[in-house]
Structures are given as C-alpha cells and as structure tokens.
Amino acid sequence: GAVVSQHPSWVICKSGTSVKIECRSLDFQATTMFWYRQFPKQSLMLMATSNEGSKATYEQGVEKDKFLINHASLTLSTLTVTSAHPEDSSFYICSARDWTSDRYEQYFGPGTRLTVT
Amino acid sequence: DAKTTQPPSMDCAEGRAANLPCNHSTISGNEYVYWYRQIHSQGPQYIIHGLKNNETNEMASLIITEDRKSSTLILPHATLRDTAVYYCIVRPPSGTYKYIFGTGTRLKVLA
Numbered sequence: 001g002a003v004v005s006q007h008p009s010w011v012i013c014k015s016g017t018s019v020k021i022e023c024r025s026l027d028f029q030a031t032t033m034f035w036y037r038q039f040p041k042q043s044l045m046l047m048a049t050s051n052e053g054s055k056a057t058y059e060q061g062v063e064k065d066k067f068l069i070n071h072a073s074l075t076l077s078t079l080t081v082t083s084a085h086p087e088d089s090s091f092y093i094c095s096a097r098d099w100t101s102d103r104y105e106q107y108f109g110p111g112t113r114l115t116v117t
Numbered sequence: 118d119a120k121t122t123q124p125p126s127m128d129c130a131e132g133r134a135a136n137l138p139c140n141h142s143t144i145s146g147n148e149y150v151y152w153y154r155q156i157h158s159q160g161p162q163y164i165i166h167g168l169k170n171n172e173t174n175e176m177a178s179l180i181i182t183e184d185r186k187s188s189t190l191i192l193p194h195a196t197l198r199d200t201a202v203y204y205c206i207v208r209p210p211s212g213t214y215k216y217i218f219g220t221g222t223r224l225k226v227l228a
Contacts, residue, residue, distance in 0.1 A: 004160070034215060043204070044161070044218040093160050097214060104214055105151060108160030 003027055004096050006109035013084055014117055020080045021112045023094030029074035030096035034106065035067075038091040050077040084116045120144065120207040126223040129199075135192040137222050139205030142186040147210040150181060152190045154201040155221070161204065164190065195226045 003026040013019045023033055031052045036044040048069055049057045056069035066088075068080040077096075081088055091113050095106040122140045129135040141150060149168050153161040165172055165179045167188070172179045178191040192199055204221040208214055 006160075032214075036218075043220050044155075046215060046217060049215055091158070095160070095216075104149070104208060105163045105166060106214075106216060107163065108153075110160050111158065113158075 002098060002107045004094065004107045004109040006092075006094060006112050008112060009110065010113040010115075012115045012117060015085055016083055018080055018082045019084055019114060020078055021092055021094075021114075023077045023079070023096070023109055025075045025096045025098075025107070028096075028098040029100060030077075031074060031099045033071060033077040033094055033096045035069060035077075035079050036093045036095070038093060038111075044093060047079075052077075081114065084114070086116045089114055089116045120148075120217065121205045121219045123203070123205055123219060123222045125220060126225070128225050128227055129192075129195045131197060131226050131228050132194055135195040135199065135224060135226070137190040137192075137203050137205075137224065138187065139190070140187050141205070141207050144185050144207050145210075146185075149208045149210075150179070150185075150188050151206045151208050151216070152177070152179065152203065153206065154199075154203045156201045164203075166208070195224075197226050197228060200224060200226045 005024045007022045033050040035047045038044045047062045050069045050071040052071045058064045071077040091111050093111045095108040151166040152164040155161045165177050167179045181188045202221040202223050206216045
C-alpha cells in the first residue's frame, strides 16, 4: 500500500513552453501533497504544499505564477512549470500523506526529471 | 532551515552494521524524528520514525538519546543495496506536517 506515482518520469521541453507533472496517490486519499525540487548532488527543497480544494502554499522564494499547482481531487495534484527556462531543469518529486491514517509519514513519488533545452 | 545536521558521507563494509548519526539539538518535546533514504534518481523511501523510545522494524533500528538531541539509525547488516543518501528529518507536531530536508549522509557500502 501507500504508493505515489508521477507522470511523466522524464520530459524534455523547449525554452518558453509549459510542462505539467502529475502526482497521484494510488491506494489512499491525500488531502495534502507536497512538491519538491532537487538539483544534482543536492538535497530536496520543498517548493509548496498542495491542499485539496484550496490554494497551494508556497515556500519563500518560490514563484507561484511560475509553478502552478492544482489539487483538484483527493488523489491527484499537478505541478505546471510555465514558460520553462533551462534553469528550471531539475528533478521534481511529490509526496503525499494518507489523511485517514494515524501515521504521519509522507510517501514519495519516483520523481520527474525535467530538462529544458 | 533544516533542524538536523548529519555527516556528509560514510563508508561501511558489506555485512557490517552501519550507524548513521543525526544531530537535532533544537528539537521540541512533541516533534518526531523521521528517517528516509534516497537511492540514486528515485524518490525518498521511508525507513523508520520515533519520538522518545528506541524503535526497530524490518529495515532498521532507531536509537534516540535520552535528551532527544541526537539519534542514530542502525542498519544491522548493510548490503550493497543500502548504498544511498540517508536523511534525518524532524517532523512538526501539527499543521501541514511538512518536511524540511537537510543535506543528508551519503552512505557507501563497500564489498
């Protein structure tokens, strides 16, 4: 149980275009999901907290208009990188918590590698 | 900022116990300690967590000092597949329960 999937696993896009990344909780419901980015040989950096049915909460320094987050259902959150540039190339990882459980660990997706050319 | 500090890297011989330390000297009384690991180019994997008492599961043991200012993750018989970056995280007791990752420890298990 407690599986989180991401789609796509990797994507290449041209500078100036937008790309959408999906995060799904496959066997549990998640009112809250989290989005991270990770540059090579660095740690995960929390970008935003995605709340089902409401606006996401962004961490300081993360541009909300560039990284659009939608959490329209209890099993799906999407991250759209708008007007992507090469510096947005990174590994994007989502996580989710089973809100019906009394356990509080987050379950992480396998990540999406974005390359902007 | 992360509330934890860990050594950047460690080596361990295959079959031996790997002991990974974590300092969390500013932890508050109701914050939990969580451990995850990340194998190259994958999402982090949950290992274990604890509050005050030592914990053990099928993957590892967690030893938390009495003052809770530090902890040690123990992999009892390390294998090559345990080579990964290990993260120690202090989880807030309420709110969104968001994680702030520190730099982690890169464990290399040697044959």
